[in-house]
Amino acid sequence: MHADPKGVLTGVHFLDGDHACCEGTLAAGARFSAGYPITPSTEVVERFASRIPTVGGIFIQMEDELAASIAIQGAVWGGAKAFTVTSGPGFSLMMEHLGYAAMTETPCVFVNVQRGGPSTGLPTLPAQADMMQARWGSHGDYGIIALCPNSPQECFDLTVTAFNLAEEFRVPVMMMLDECVGHMTEKVVIPEAERIQVTPRRYTKRQPADFRLYEPLADQVPDMVRAGEGYRFHVTGLTHDDRGYPSMNVETQDRHVRRLQDKLKPLANGRALSETENLEDAEVVVVSYGITSRVAQRALQLARQQGIRAGKFRLISAWPFPEARIAELAGRVKAFVVPELNLGQMVHEVARAAAGKAKVMPVTHAGGGVHPPETILNAIVEAVR
Amino acid sequence: MNETTLEVPYEIPVDAHNPVEPFLRMDRMPHIWCPGCGIGTTVNCFTRALLDSKADLDKVAIVSGIGCTGRVAGYASLDSFHTTHGRAIPFATGLKLANPELQVVVYSGDGDLFAIGGNHFIHAARRNMDLKVICVNNLTYAMTGGQTAPTTPSHVISATSPYGVFEPAFNLVALAEAAGASYVARWTTYHVKQLARSMEEVLKKKGFCFIEVLSPCPTLYQRRNKMGDGLDTMKFYKQASKVRHGAPTSECALTKSGEIVVGKFVDRDRPGYFELLNAQMTETLGERYAEPEVVCGNC
Amino acid sequence: MRQLLTEIRIAGFGGQGVILAAAVIGKAAALFEGGYATMTQSFGPEARGGSSSAQVILSSEPILYPYVAHPDVLVVMSQEAATRFAPELKPGGILITERELVRVDNYPPGVRVYGVPATRLAEELGRKVVLNIVMTGFFGAITGLLEAESLRRAVADSVPPAMQKLNLQAFEKGYEYGSNLMLQMGANGNGNGDPVLALESA
Known part of the structure; x- marks a missing residue:
């Protein structure tokens, strides 16, 4: 649509x-x-x-x-x-x-x-x-x-x-x-x-009598209704069963909460949004996002000018984290450099996905400005040394 | 207590135990409320009001917060929303604004609406948002074990005021009037007919309407304060209540065992949110103004 | 590849229209000349009534780093802005001032200074508020970074319809003043009469 x-x-x-x-x-x-x-x-x-x-x-x-x-x-x-x-x-x-x-x-x-x-x-x-x-x-x-x-x-x-x-x-x-x-x-x-592609709401085609508000479909996501259409549905923040009714027991909790996470699995890797450059021959990969990715791009240019085989991995969808892609890269690069405007957040995800197979170097910044590109460059140089 | 006889133009299932069954999710019974609790009584009155007002039940939505009264939404066979603690009113505001043809009822307790949700209450009243707010006031936090609420009268013993409450309590009807409510009434669960009539009135009235229903919590409030059981509370309500329609709300504060002024205190017409929005935008933008069409037609 | 990149800072008092002037320059480059422009600005309490500053980077390539530390061109409309920012100009850069509001003596070597009585020119049009657009016109003539026509379109695109005529007049006032100044300086042997060339840096 x-x-x-x-x-x-x-x-x-x-x-x-x-x-x-x-x-x-x-x-x-x-x-x-x-x-x-x-x-x-x-x-x-x-x-x-x-x-x-x-x-x-x-x-x-x-x-x-x-x-x-x-x-x-x-x-x-x-x-x-x-x-x-x-x-x-x-x-x-x-x-x-x-x-x-x-x-x-x-x-x-x-x-x-x-x-x-x-x-x-x-x-x-x-x-x-x-x-x-x-x-x-x-x-x-x-x-x-x-x-x-x-x-x-x-x-x-x-x-x-x-x-x-x-x-x-x-x-x-x-x-x-x-x-x-x-x-x-x-x-x-x-x-x-x-x-401009717009995804319509997944309204059910079922009649009220056959419809259960939280019955997951094949993709683990349930269809929806809106108020005023005769469905007389119930929405609650309590743990609920397929009907939407409170059901506070271990089994319902397990099924429901796991589904809330698992339904996003297709997005975590296969459909993760990212922008990559020069990963083919990279020995060091800079993982960044938001404004920092632009500063990092400047640092990457400077690194390439120095002959360093540096690649770019820009997270566009940071969550779910593209774990499998980072894990795959970790098997073939020396190091990840992770600049971000915090004292180390997404870098922990990179380290978790790299699982010790590649060095992971945070480039921290407490916020209030952006990194000077040279700071990121220095980290890249350090990473390949 | 008076018998309520329902005239029933709808079909009652042959195996029904009670004529209000079509208004309730019978597959969720039994409910969680204690013996002697007044919340169920208010729900009975609400079903009576829905019936008498001839409301299209497919177009009535009920929104609750958290707490014992917060569970009402879950038992009503309507589009129903059990939201977060204190936030029934802002949720209802969004629901109403997106879909103005819905009759949106907020049904919640005193702690939910006036402590954690107090700010939302006064702002919705200020805006004269077209919401019908029913507050079951049991003078305590019942779901969590009988702690002090902003409505708990002085000298009452509660789980968090073991030596007696000393903070002044809110006078809910005065607060509602001051904040701008179009309709303000108070009843007790003894006044079932009057309560049902008030509920019916607000279902037919535009704007922000507020009904306070004084209700016993025998398990946690009455017992802890040696005020007897549910039946004793009904006797107390009968004896202490005085109907004074139009009474100045400032004179209607509740005390532990003093007079309970009940009645309809405020019934006035103030322009509603949409009326004011449309007037202002038309004045400023003229023909460029497009009236809100929030619900996406084809999505 | 050597990329054409010009960093500009515009600074003055809050309320002088510093941000609008920067937006006009950015728009002219990005919308009407097919280049790239990134504008950033200083926000916050200090931007209300106190000092206000905006930075625009113009480039023929996508712009990565969005901040400006040592601009090629500095436009100042207040003494405070001049005192604060003039020492940060790139050596050999261009300093453009509201001549009657600003006196500068501390700037890096090789900086060329051009002044315009923008407030007075704006007052001649009956509206002091268009001083920022007078400055923008002057900037256009002095730097020659952008086509005058692109700047005019950007001015027209950035103000409400009722204000377009006044702002375009303001632009012409500033542009004309700048063009004359350049000719004059050429005649005096201080230059060849051409606008100052587009600056190049890494």
Whole structure:
């Protein structure tokens, strides 16, 4: 299915990442957003608030992030495609409802424009230190998807992808921007609506009498309904059986929670989104994402100029982590260099996947800026020594 | 207690034990509520109100938070949502805004709606969001074992106030009125007919409506405070209640054993969220304004 | 391959339209000349009423590193911005100032300084707020980095329809002032009268 032209601002624009992300939500068909202002993410919903009254939809500024992150889920069960937007402290508040979305398999999108933390931290400056929070931030076990754009163009493209994946797998999808990408302005090309693929909600074709809300189909994902259609269904954050009824026993818990993780397996490796370069002859591979991937690219160019066989592995879908691909590379490269704007988060995943077969070197940064390319270059040089 | 006789225009299954069965998920019975608990009584009143209001049950959604009353959603044979603690109102807000043809009822307890969810309550009332909020107030956190709630009256003993509550309690009806609710009433589980009538009224009224239902928790509140069982509480409600429609809500605060003012206190017309939204956008954007069409037609 | 890459910083007071000026330059390059442009800006409390600064990188190749440390061109509209940023200019770079608001004496060797009374020119149009677009016009004439027509289109594309005429007039004022200055300097033997060449760096 292609995008509804009403929301698509076809053309060539000069937009920052936050605004491009907003255009992505509209192109993907989102007609509902609830938000709470927080730097450096607010521009996304400011633009939505300005655009939506002429497109036809709702923006509501809620009283806090808890409210925003659950209002979108009410909207989804009412039939909308919906999202919320936040940063650091607000992301922490939203964790409860990230879990609710995972548990109730509510397709929705959380945009997090990462800033320096912990706590209030650096409101106006970049970091990438919420990556583990995105994966593990809510209590309990569940699977999620997180995408990391590195340009305003990708903020548009991947936001559409985020909504599509949310619908396909019925999970909350996180757009993990960073302040730098969110506030960076570049050319953004928005195609015609008929060239934008949009995944429709997987509404059941069954009649109410034959329908069980949480009965998984062959792909382990159940079909959905919306309120007001006569299905008289029940949604709960309690552990529930195929009917959606609370069923708090070991067997149901085991079956349900394993499925919440396992349904994302196809995405973990085969369909993981990444960008690679010069891996064929690489002796060292730089694994990076978001704004850091652009800084790393500069370092990779400098390394190649010095004759170092350095390759690039850019994580676009950071979660699920493309474990098998890193494991395969680990068998044939000397080392991984992992620069990120935190004191070491995704590097642990790289190390886990490499399983000791290749050296793994973090290049840390506490946030507030980006690495000087030379710092990453030095790590590359060190890695091949 | 009065018998409620239902006129039943719908079909009652031949093996039904109770005329309210078509409104309930009978495959989930027995329910979890204790003997003497008032929540089931309120559910009976709610089914009566649904019946009398002739609501299209396919278009009624019920949203609960967490707690004993939070379980109501799970037993109602409606589109029902058991959300997170305190967040029934913002969930309901999203549901209503996305799909305005739904009649959205929020059914939850005093701790859920007024402690952890208090902020959402006042903002939804301020917006005059078209939600019908029914608060079963048992004056305690029952699900977790009878701890102090923001509604627990002074001097009451609770699990977390073993020497007696000393913090002042919220007067819920005054709070609702001050925050902007269009309709505010209070009943007890003794007043089943009046409660059902109030519920029917709010199902027909636009805007943010609030009904407080004082309800016993014999297991954790009454017993701990030597106030007897469920039946004793009914006697207390009968004796202490005074119907005063239109009473100033500021004079309706509850105490441990004093008078319980019940009745309909507020019934006013304020413009609702959509009305205000449409007016403002039309004024500012004129013909460029597209009325919200949130539900994706072909997806 | 040697890539053409020019780093520009525009700085002034919050409210002077620093960001808009940078956006016009970026747009002209990225939308109307088929090049690449990346704009970043300083946000935060210090950007409200205090100092404001935006950076634009123009390139014929995709831009990787988005930040600017030592710009090739610095445009300053306040004394504070001049004092803070002029020493960071690349040696041999270009310093463009609001002549009547800014006095600079501390900058790296080889830097060429060009001033324009942008506020006064804007006031001649009756609206002091378009000082940023006067500066943009002046920037266009002095640096010759972008076609005047691309900049004009970018100006028109960046302001509300009701403000287009005024802003385009402002652009012309600045552009004309810059062109005349370049001719004058050429006549005085300080140059050959051509715009300052596009700068190249690694």
